[in-house]
Amino acid sequence: MGIKRKIKNYIYLKKNYPLAKKTTIEVNKKNILIIDTQIPTFDKDSASNRITEIAKFLAKHYNVYMMDSTRWIPKIEAKKYIQNLNDHNVTVYTPYINEFRVMRGKKYFLKKILPKLDFVWCHRPEVFESYLDFFRDKAPQVKIIYDMVDIHYLRMERGLEIKHDEIRAKEAIHYKYIETELSKKADKIAVISDKEKEFMTAFVDKSKLFTVSNVHNLKVKPEEMPPFEKRSGIFFIGTFWHDPNVDAVEILYQEIMPLVWKVLPYLKITIIGDNAPEHFSKMNSENFEIAGFVENIIPYYEKCFASVSPLRFGAGVKGKIGQALEYTLPVLTTDIGAEGMFLENGITALIAGNNDYQKFADNIIEICTNKKLWNTLHQNSEKGIYPFSIEAQKEEIFKMLEG
Structure with missing residues (x-):
């Protein structure tokens, strides 16, 4: 990272995330790290709303941490989503400037929580694929949960039957590998419905499969x-x-x-x-x-x-x-x-x-x-x-x- 970029990041963090240090781990509770491809935007897509609701529920019983897999520094627009999760006891990773004016990022965050983690919840196939080997190597005690969200390759194949697209066809092959082969290396797999649980038994042991669907509650009478x-x-x-x-x-x-x-x-x-x-x-x-x-x-x-x-x-x-x-x-x-x-x-x-x-x-x-x-x-x-x-x-x- 160039010096200009470091200075720009420093100024941005000092303004937006000056003391976002939250890595205190309560004793007598299991520790769960949820990793998503973004800070979940609960009001923009159903998968994000689902993982937000799950995180808020888990935080009533466990120490829950959340991390964006793709960004070192969250966008300004992510602040309301981070605050929403923080308000429900979910600690969301953000880089920050500490009291000694030192920038702290993902490496520091992970170093602090890895030794005491019990579970890492990989939300979406891209995250599972990216982090599987990392956690097997750096935190062998951690149980890895692969949250499929849906069966992406199946959705893509159904779409290809209606409208063929070469790029989508290649993506379908890649997702099929993650969802039917790489998934065997997960300790637990969260599927979105019993129908998908039944479908996945053709590829992985049924004892690994758990239905964790969308979370919805009646908002009005x-x-x-x-x-x-x-x-x-x-x-x-x-x-x-x-x-x-x-x-x-x-x-x-x-x-x-x-x-x-x-x-x-x-x-x-x-x-x-x-x-x-x-x-x-x-x-x-x-x-x-x-x-x-x-x-x-x-x-x-x-x-x-x-x-x-x-x-x-x-x-x-x-x-x-x-x-x-x-x-x-x-x-x-x-x-x-x-x-x-x-x-x-x-x-x-x-x-x-x-x-x-x-x-x-x-x-x-x-x-x-x-x-x-x-x-x-x-x-x-x-x-x-x-x-x-x-x-x-x-x-x-x-x-x-x-x-």
Whole structure:
């Protein structure tokens, strides 16, 4: 690192992280280090929201530390996420200037906690691949948990069946190696659903597999939310770093909404999410709004008829569905969207075939015009969300952290 860069970093740290030293380890508690590819942005993607909720829960019972695997110095935007975790007793690594005006970074942080670590929780395959050998060498006592988040290669292969892409095909091969071969070297593996646990038994010993799904809890009671009569429009939400979400919006625009507009010509759909590709701008109109990232999405749960997710491929548990249920909002999705979600068609969600655009359009029309059906899904949100509560999952988490 050049002298100019060191000076720049020093000034940045002195201003933003002057005394962020937090490596005190309580006795009589196990110590867990969670490593992610970023400081998790709980309000931008479901995987980040999941690991944030898991970290906050674990911190009630263990000493929990978190580290970004890719950045030595967090961006300014990460500060609110770091503070949120710190507020719940999770110690997040940040470099800092100590009282002797010396910069301290990751090497120092790891040196302090490695000898007393019990578990390292590698969130996402890239992290597991990067850190497996490091922890085996530097901290052989540590149990390594590989948190898959979803089965990436399976999602990619499903996408390639719809739209072939050479770069994605190569990525799928690499992820398949991590998820079916390298994963055998983990001590424990967290999978997102029982369906994925069953799938993974073809590659690793079942005793290593534990279902730790998305974490969702009812945020409001049904009676606290605006009724059917005070609602209008529908919305889609999801980060567009994720190919299935890009495809879903294209299908909404090209196939589904034209069918809906034949019956409900003024129904508005809002597309929410960061990193929208350039070609989405051509879709933008009064009734098909490309809103981009929205800081506060709660008003959409309060004013819209439903959250729609016409996913044609993917894997894992869908955070956008769980989040809608948190706010008692009816969910419309596909068979692939409902996979691993414990949803019942007509009771906790409306579900169409992956490529049945007419059925999906009919479901949109129905949820926006049928008060009785809307109320059924609205009232059954707690039933739909219970399997994702901490209460329902805590025993499995504790079991994974035994030994």
